[in-house]
Amino acid sequence: MEQPFRFELEHVDRKTGARLGKLYTPHGVIQTPIYMPVGTQATVKAMLPRDLADIRAQIILSNTYHLYLRPGSKLVKEAGGLHSFMQWNRPILTDSGGFQVFSLAKINDIREDGVLFRSHIDGSKHLFTPESVMEIEQDLGADIAMCFDECAPASADHAYATKAMNRTHRWAERCQKAHTRPDQALFGIVQGCVYPDLRIESAKTLASMDFIGYGIGGLSVGEPKPVMYEMLETIMPYMPENKPRYLMGVGSPDCLLEGVLRGVDMFDCVLQTRAARNGLALTRHGRLMLRNKTFERDFSPIEAECDCYTCRHFTRAYIRHLIKADEILSAQLISIHNLRFSLKLMEDVRAAIAEDRYAEFAAELLERKLF
Amino acid sequence: MEQPFRFELEHVDRKTGARLGKLYTPHGVIQTPIYMPVGTQATVKAMLPRDLADIRAQIILSNTYHLYLRPGSKLVKEAGGLHSFMQWNRPILTDSGGFQVFSLAKINDIREDGVLFRSHIDGSKHLFTPESVMEIEQDLGADIAMCFDECAPASADHAYATKAMNRTHRWAERCQKAHTRPDQALFGIVQGCVYPDLRIESAKTLASMDFIGYGIGGLSVGEPKPVMYEMLETIMPYMPENKPRYLMGVGSPDCLLEGVLRGVDMFDCVLQTRAARNGLALTRHGRLMLRNKTFERDFSPIEAECDCYTCRHFTRAYIRHLIKADEILSAQLISIHNLRFSLKLMEDVRAAIAEDRYAEFAAELLERKLF
Numbered sequence: 009m010e011q012p013f014r015f016e017l018e019h020v021d022r023k024t025g026a027r028l029g030k031l032y033t034p035h036g037v038i039q040t041p042i043y044m045p046v047g048t049q050a051t052v053k054a055m056l057p058r059d060l061a062d063i064r065a066q067i068i069l070s071n072t073y074h075l076y077l078r079p080g081s082k083l084v085k086e087a088g089g090l091h092s093f094m095q096w097n098r099p100i101l102t103d104s105g106g107f108q109v110f111s112l113a114k115i116n117d118i119r120e121d122g123v124l125f126r127s128h129i130d131g132s133k134h135l136f137t138p139e140s141v142m143e144i145e146q147d148l149g150a151d152i153a154m155c156f157d158e159c160a161p162a163s164a165d166h167a168y169a170t171k172a173m174n175r176t177h178r179w180a181e182r183c184q185k186a187h188t189r190p191d192q193a194l195f196g197i198v199q200g201c202v203y204p205d206l207r208i209e210s211a212k213t214l215a216s217m218d219f220i221g222y223g224i225g226g227l228s229v230g231e232p233k234p235v236m237y238e239m240l241e242t243i244m245p246y247m248p249e250n251k252p253r254y255l256m257g258v259g260s261p262d263c264l265l266e267g268v269l270r271g272v273d274m275f276d277c278v279l280q281t282r283a284a285r286n287g288l289a290l291t292r293h294g295r296l297m298l299r300n301k302t303f304e305r306d307f308s309p310i311e312a313e314c315d316c317y318t319c320r321h322f323t324r325a326y327i328r329h330l331i332k333a334d335e336i337l338s339a340q341l342i343s344i345h346n347l348r349f350s351l352k353l354m355e356d357v358r359a360a361i362a363e364d365r366y367a368e369f370a371a372e373l374l375e376r377k378l379f
Numbered sequence: 380m381e382q383p384f385r386f387e388l389e390h391v392d393r394k395t396g397a398r399l400g401k402l403y404t405p406h407g408v409i410q411t412p413i414y415m416p417v418g419t420q421a422t423v424k425a426m427l428p429r430d431l432a433d434i435r436a437q438i439i440l441s442n443t444y445h446l447y448l449r450p451g452s453k454l455v456k457e458a459g460g461l462h463s464f465m466q467w468n469r470p471i472l473t474d475s476g477g478f479q480v481f482s483l484a485k486i487n488d489i490r491e492d493g494v495l496f497r498s499h500i501d502g503s504k505h506l507f508t509p510e511s512v513m514e515i516e517q518d519l520g521a522d523i524a525m526c527f528d529e530c531a532p533a534s535a536d537h538a539y540a541t542k543a544m545n546r547t548h549r550w551a552e553r554c555q556k557a558h559t560r561p562d563q564a565l566f567g568i569v570q571g572c573v574y575p576d577l578r579i580e581s582a583k584t585l586a587s588m589d590f591i592g593y594g595i596g597g598l599s600v601g602e603p604k605p606v607m608y609e610m611l612e613t614i615m616p617y618m619p620e621n622k623p624r625y626l627m628g629v630g631s632p633d634c635l636l637e638g639v640l641r642g643v644d645m646f647d648c649v650l651q652t653r654a655a656r657n658g659l660a661l662t663r664h665g666r667l668m669l670r671n672k673t674f675e676r677d678f679s680p681i682e683a684e685c686d687c688y689t690c691r692h693f694t695r696a697y698i699r700h701l702i703k704a705d706e707i708l709s710a711q712l713i714s715i716h717n718l719r720f721s722l723k724l725m726e727d728v729r730a731a732i733a734e735d736r737y738a739e740f741a742a743e744l745l746e747r748k749l750f
Binding site: 050051053054055056057058059074078083086087093094095304307317321322323325326328329330332333335336337339340341 | 421422425426428430445454457458464465466675676678692693694701703704706707708710711
């Protein structure tokens with residue numbers, strides 16, 4: 009069987025670290041840098057899969073922790089895997105549940121073999137080990153699976169961060185051993201909190217393990233954004249150049265631009281759809297809180313330049329009405345726009361890199377300080 | 380200007396009163412009998428307009444009472460009318476608010492000139508008169524507007540029902556005088572509660588006023604279904620044959636079949652979308668409460684014979700998962716199905732009438748007692 013995964017680094021922007029690439033997967037080619045819409049529970053909230061295809065989503069993310077608890081990964085496997093279950097036939101990435109176990113569940117014990125936790129849904133007890141998570145992710149059958157890692161809090165001191173990082177490395181080895189699906193790529197995850205020495209050590213250690221791609225975890229968990237950017241700059245010299253780099257859980261417009269600037273290829277973030285359900289629209293002219301009275305008689309689209317279904321058809325006044333009237337359609341229409349906004353931003357990012365004008369492109373947008 | 384409205388009675392089923400017709404409107408031709416999805420607040424809940432077009436909805440209904448209160452009919456007028464505001468370019472019908480005033484609002488006073496009521500949203504005071512409602516409906520600009528009527532409760536005695544009916548007739552005259560838009564058809568509404576003599580008198584009186592079409596109001600408001608069917612049979616000999624007949628607020632599958640049998644041409648009902656939001660799917664094999672455990676590993680579609688997007692792609696197990704996980708997508712997917720189910724039922728109804736086999740068609744479905 010031919011190796012179904014290949015990352016082609018097509019071009020690096022002349023003045024920045026921004027990279028243009030192609031990641032080949034069994035369900036199609038992903039053009040990077042890319043923003044991945046998040047489908048936590050096997051659905052990108054309020055989006056039909058055909059709506060996702062319509063806005064040209066290339067790959068979506070789903071959550072191992074959530075799907076393991078509900079409906080259960082064996083059920084998804086019986087359904088023919090996640091692609092079939094949720095009817096998304098383009099690439100999917102599943103995270104490892106590491107982040108959710110440490111942020112949503114009640115942790116009972118972190119041990120060498122794994123993590124004992126209680127479900128946030130019903131309080132039931134569960135054990136995640138590298139081996140059990142690999143089984144779950146292989147049952148889900150995404151194109152890309154993430155290693156099970158320990159995501160230490162932003163407040164962790166150097167000693168604890170070291171301990172968590174080393175455990176993450178040992179777990180990464182166990183994940184590699186337990187992972188057998190040839191049609192699924194396994195990515196390692198760089199940890200190390202906000203400590204440059206640990207981040208470098210983690211990047212080097214993971215690089216030596218020759219994963220198909222690399223997640224950068226444990227960032228955007230409470231530390232200031234400049235610290236996150238510093239960590240990215242710190243590790244990049246130690247990240248393999250010919251492998252995709254995925255900054256996990258990060259994807260606000262400014263972070264997308266800043267991340268790409270520093271050589272990140274993949275992003276995911278729930279901001280786009282969560283904001284949509286709260287009536288907040290993203291535009292290149294600033295955020296719009298569409299519930300506000302100021303939009304009551306505003307018969308222009310959310311963003312005149314946007315090519316999405318929402319902007320081609322509906323006015324801010326109509327969407328404001330839907331929000332005020334508590335109509336589900338408001339979440340649908342703003343989700344379509346916010347996701348398309350982010351995907352289009354990355355399309356423009358890719359075009360700018362290809363033409364070696366990414367520095368100017370990013371600087372112009374970031375100067376507006378609108379995100 | 381050519382008369383933009385025309386009803387062509389194409390065929391009457393040989394053995395029943397079922398009628399096949401075409402109603403021409405400025406936004407297109409409606410093939411009758413038809414079920415109209417309800418877009419109370421200028422949105423058919425959880426449905427993008429393109430989803431509605433996809434399931435071949437011909438005409439939708441929206442609510443004068445709701446839109447008058449929020450966002451306001453003048454705002455909708457400024458937006459270019461309801462078609463433009465909600466981006467639905469096929470026919471729309473607006474009810475008169477009569478039913479909502481009497482069912483949702485707190486009535487302060489019913490007078491000869493109109494109804495004083497308090498908004499169910501903020502308690503503010505308002506007066507609906509035949510003239511003000513005509514202004515509102517003309518501002519909304521639907522293809523079909525309904526007269527403002529008094530919808531007496533099912534429990535009304537003969538004396539009160541007579542009083543309300545006579546007032547409804549006087550209001551109908553005032554509506555006719557106040558209504559001036561040539562591109563909007565005005566329908567009268569037959570009232571008379573559950574009293575055959577009143578229903579006949581109302582049908583005759585309205586018929587003499589030569590409306591473009593007729594609503595049959597005040598049914599399915601608490602009386603047993605056989606009583607509703609009896610009322611339909613009672614009035615039909617007095618309803619103009621060459622005018623469309625619209626049974627207001629009625630549209631469960633059995634009522635659709637029974638109504639058509641008695642000569643009804645148009646129906647609307649919120650059951651389809653409300654049930655969808657509660658996880659209930661309609662099928663010709665019975666109702667499915669998709670939340671139930673029995674569907675946990677049911678990898679078949681809601682209805683194998685259905686041609687809707689939901690049934691062509693998703694399993695009961697997936698939709699059950701969405702319901703259990705409180706995902707908006709469950710409302711979207713089941714709404715698509717339940718609406719398509721009802722529209723397809725009416726397509727089959729029309730085909731059966733055309734071939735003079737409606738009696739057998741309806742009997743076979745009704746015998747299953749599944750709805």
